[in-house]
Amino acid sequence: MTEKLILDGNAVANAVKEELKARIADLKTKGITPCLATILVGDDSSSETYVKMKGNACARLGIDSKKIHLDKETTTEELLDVIYQLNEDANVHGILLQHPVPHQIDERKAFEAIDIEKDVDGVTSFGYGQTALGFGKYPSCTPAAILKIMEYYNINASGKHAVVVGRSPILGKPVSALLLNADATVTTCHSRTENLASHVKQADIIIAAVGKPNFIQGDWVKPGAIILDAGYNKGNIGDVDYEACLKQASAITPVPGGVGPVTISMLLKHTVDSAERSI
Numbered sequence: 033m034t035e036k037l038i039l040d041g042n043a044v045a046n047a048v049k050e051e052l053k054a055r056i057a058d059l060k061t062k063g064i065t066p067c068l069a070t071i072l073v074g075d076d077s078s079s080e081t082y083v084k085m086k087g088n089a090c091a092r093l094g095i096d097s098k099k100i101h102l103d104k105e106t107t108t109e110e111l112l113d114v115i116y117q118l119n120e121d122a123n124v125h126g127i128l129l130q131h132p133v134p135h136q137i138d139e140r141k142a143f144e145a146i147d148i149e150k151d152v153d154g155v156t157s158f159g160y161g162q163t164a165l166g167f168g169k170y171p172s173c174t175p176a177a178i179l180k181i182m183e184y185y186n187i188n189a190s191g192k193h194a195v196v197v198g199r200s201p202i203l204g205k206p207v208s209a210l211l212l213n214a215d216a217t218v219t220t221c222h223s224r225t226e227n228l229a230s231h232v233k234q235a236d237i238i239i240a241a242v243g244k245p246n247f248i249q250g251d252w253v254k255p256g257a258i259i260l261d262a263g264y265n266k267g268n269i270g271d272v273d274y275e276a277c278l279k280q281a282s283a284i285t286p287v288p289g290g291v292g293p294v295t296i297s298m299l300l301k302h303t304v305d306s307a308e309r310s311i
């Protein structure tokens with residue numbers, strides 16, 4: 033049996049964070065502490081956990097975080113005012129609006145209000161457009177994490193057929209663009225795709241970004257394919273049927289410990305990048 037490569041997200045994240053330490057120390061000698069502002073609207077417990085994890089990750093590295101927790105009844109206008117204030121605050125280098133937001137809020141309008149220079153999570157349409165054109169400063173963090181894992185493990189996308197399952201604005205679409213810019217031939221699948229399994233079966237690289245536990249089946253995977261599972265569902269379950277797909281794949285990210293930790297490290301990296309650009 034050929035050896036399987038388990039793509040270790042914690043190792044990749046640690047390498048990213050190690051590289052950031054010297055840059056943060058250098059910024060501090062110049063009187064600048066990188067700062068990420070997180071905005072949480074409402075009391076969704078998963079969102080609260082994600083925001084807390086991001087704040088803790090900042091603290092461990094010496095990055096400041098400014099946590100703004102707004103009431104679940106907050107209006108779009110009230111949220112926009114908060115974002116405008118953060119845009120103006122010279123001590124804030126990155127702004128992260130945790131999504132989903134409560135239904136009364138126009139989420140797209142709120143994302144668009146984030147200053148492009150502080151859009152470290154790649155949620156504005158301007159940032160997405162720049163990413164698609166190949167010169168985005170801050171691609172969305174999960175797509176950036178997927179490309180970072182590939183870089184760390186010397187997985188070259190050039191000429192390979194990548195099949196992305198999912199087309200959300202923060203994940204499926206931008207990761208498709210990044211892979212295309214890395215010279216992969218990209219197929220993006222979604223809920224209206226016909227014969228999904230037949231598309232996935234052609235993939236050299238599979239990106240799972242569906243939001244459905246154990247969705248990608250082992251018999252959809254071409255022998256030797258590389259699988260990156262961005263899915264994160266209740267109970268720490270990915271979008272890939274891990275055990276079945278592992279049998280077919282040559283390399284695979286586990287859940288947890290795959291794409292997730294690298295996503296957070298990319299958020300920290302983008303915040304440090306932004307702090308450096310602010311000088």
Ligand code: NAP
Pocket residue numbers: 174197198199200201202203204221222223224225228240241242243244262263264265271291292295296
């Ligand atoms: P999303 O906005 O719900 O998008 C899901 C995508 O999957 C949509 O494009 C949808 O197609 C497609 N889809 C749904 N059912 C399908 C089906 N039966 N066949 C084919 N495609 C189908 O989700 P998301 O925000 O992109 O997140 C996706 C997953 O990644 C979730 O598990 C989420 O928790 C995880 N995630 C992880 C991280 C991390 O840091 N690891 C970060 C973000 C998200 P339509 O467009 O046609 O509806």
